[in-house]
Amino acid sequence: MTPSHNPPAAARRPFRWAALKPQPALVLWLLPLVFMALFFYAPLAAVFGRMAQGFSAAGLGRTDAAGYLLRVLGFTLWQALLSTVLTLALGLPAAWIFARLRFPGKHALHILITLPFILPTVVAASAFSALLGPGGWANQLLMALFGLSQPPIQFMNTLGAILAAHVFYNVAIIIRVVGAAWSQLDPRLEHAARALGASPARTLREVTLPLLRPAILSAALLVFLFDFASFGVVLILGGPQFATLEVEVYTQALHMLNLPLAALLSALQLACTLVLTVLYQRVQGTRRVPLLPRFSDELAHAPRTRAERLLLWGVLAVLVLLILLPLLALVLKSVLLVPRGGGPASFTLEFYRELFINRRDSLFHIPPVAAIRNSLVYGLLTVLFSLGLGTLIAYALERPGRLGAVLETAVMLPLGLSPVTLGLGFILLFNAPPLDARSFPLLVPIAHSLVALPMVVRTLQPALRAIPAHLRDSAAVLGASPLRRWLEVDLPILARAGAAAGVFAFTISLGEFGATSFLSRPESPTMPTAIFRFLSQPGSLNYGASMAMSVLLLLICAAAIVVIESILRRSANAAQR
């Protein structure tokens, strides 16, 4: 790798970027815009057009429509707010320990906390139920200790279950997005504040947090929007007493066939997403916080003070309880055979073997290798699509101008559209060759990219904003070509955020079931499809096999995260040398 201060060959003629000057932002936007128009806005228009057909004739099919809408909207906002606050309360201290402390098992833990992202909700529900359900470990322990006849902990089907699951799923967003910014924050600013006599608390309040604000706001918005559009968690862990807008869209559209009401709910959800995104833009403004490219872990140190040790162990304990224990429960469920009618459990690999057996000569048996391959292909294609488009969008958003704000909102909207609505749009629009799921296999990763894109853009944006202008200017003065400047100034800073974005895109694709199930390509089933197929019939073998498949999904995902991160990190460190 050549050092970056090498002057260019005198004969090299600089590429004439000036020729593109008239509308450079538009050029960057073209590809993402065409993509969004074709795969998001067109299906959206199709489905709303179709849903609105029955509007006047059928009415809303409810006498208490206004009260019902308010109740659903109110609960949706309330649980999203609570969940986001809790996720931040755990995520921010955790982001700090990952950015600034060294401790054994740090890298492994960083990967483990991302794994919940891929778990289908049914599987996460099983894991939580194994811990906190009526027959779960916690209740069994308490009943044995205190001689109780009834399980003391009521967890399933409560608001607490919804909140815990939301933190379980989303804390990685805060840790990864804020952590990426924190680990690259110039420590001299904090040192200067301390040297000038500020207490650690004051330094945190007046130096560090303001500098991290863009990353925190960005991550918090993502978490809020994910919780706001929560579907599986509310449906399965919350139970029928709780309904978010997303759950009601699903119920009304697919079960009650009340399309006008589904359209109204869906529009309400989109409108809320729109308002939140605009509010975010107002608050965020165009603040820039300079970050410097660093080797990973450059700023981390072993815990030095008692307070640091206390914080480290406190956060680790919560992460282990909330994230590692449920994952461990799944692993145990996949290898333990509990005899009917009691008795000690014994170790078994029966459930893993069962995955490979087509017991009934079923046409729909999914060989695990095929499911893994399909999931990996979709995942990697999603990473390529969403990182490519996301980088273009992030650069376009850096251009000043009003257009940027409008377009930024346009990119964020997919977060607020229920997969049910989007899926119906895909069915209405892409149902004939060449654009149908069967003759155009890329439709599945494209749908996944659509879901991943807001997240990728949000993750790249703070890093991009933070690239110090003076680095680019110096490189330009030294005669580096635009491409060279990008490779050696932008890329090293972007790569860390890019690794986080890529991992998110991959995990979104791997765990995504909503959109895929609409575009179902029977010839290429994914791992979540296989899990659901086992779970849809009674029998301890089916249940065990679904747990085994879930553990395989976890392992494959962890391995893939290691590979994606090492590729992106290596490219960052290589460019830096």
Add this chain to the structure above:
Amino acid sequence: MKKTLFAVLIVIVTLLAAGCAPAAAEQPAELVVMTHDSFAVSESVITAFEAAHQVTVTFIKSGDTGAALNRAVLAKDAPIADVFYGVDNTFLSRALEAGIFEPYASPLLAQVPDAFELSPGNEALPVNYGDVCINYDKAWFAAQGLPVPATLADLADPAYAGLLAVQNPATSSPGLAFLLATIAEYGEDGYLAYWESLRANGVVVSNDWESAYYGNFTPYGGGQPLVVSYASSPAAEVIFAAEPLDEAPTGSIIGPNTCFRQVEFVGILRGTQQRALAEQFVDFLLDVAFQQDLPLQMFVYPVNTQAVLPEAFAQWAESAPAPALLDPALIAENRERWIQAWDQAVLR
């Protein structure tokens, strides 16, 4: 270094993607069948049909019973399939009202009892039936020394407080079937009072069968030894047991009016370009080979009287001798209203 890694990544993706792509060889005619997620069939049975008719059959699984049908209704102007299998008698009226099917009087209907033929114009033809019943955990009741409840009324008895798990009829097909059983038993005037007494007795409601069965049912670590499932579920428990069993660990309560019989239908989707093949496929579903394959694939009973039940199924599966009955027209007229009233009475 970086370039090499990226190149390797791209090559891997391309290779894997190529492996996924369907072969571009000359293809025979294709028949597309839309169905629900629970559909299952033996490979050999379908292969025989494909060979006999020079056709490739593609199945599109589109969610559970209600969701799959609603997708077919939504896409009726531009149908994405030729045949729809899996609408049941609780949703039949919706399919017929929406006019998604073309009539077809299959000659094989002669082998099906008239009681199953609920679509007078032959738009939807019966294929199989199964009973939605309450399952109970045998070991739990034996350990507690409590008699297994025998009637719906027993479930409201304080002796069984907090022991029953059901599904939300708005989001679950067995949940809706069980609601209909209670309406058949207590009538339109009495079912809400019955549900209020169930609520007072601590009934646990979940949104889907998976959560109720694998989440709430005691054999899987849940808190309720009674769950709404199918009369054939105990058979599946034996056939899919992790350790060999000589007796089903669960049982079904199949007393008079405690179960609701679901009949599933197939229909040719209006506007198909493959009418002849679609008719052949409908005949195939009603014929003995497929009908005998049904029980162990989907754990339901065949409607064709000539079909012989597989031994394992005949040994373990039960069906209700006197399931609850409701006029399909009455269901059609009141379904949404009943579900909404239930929602108010049980959840709010």
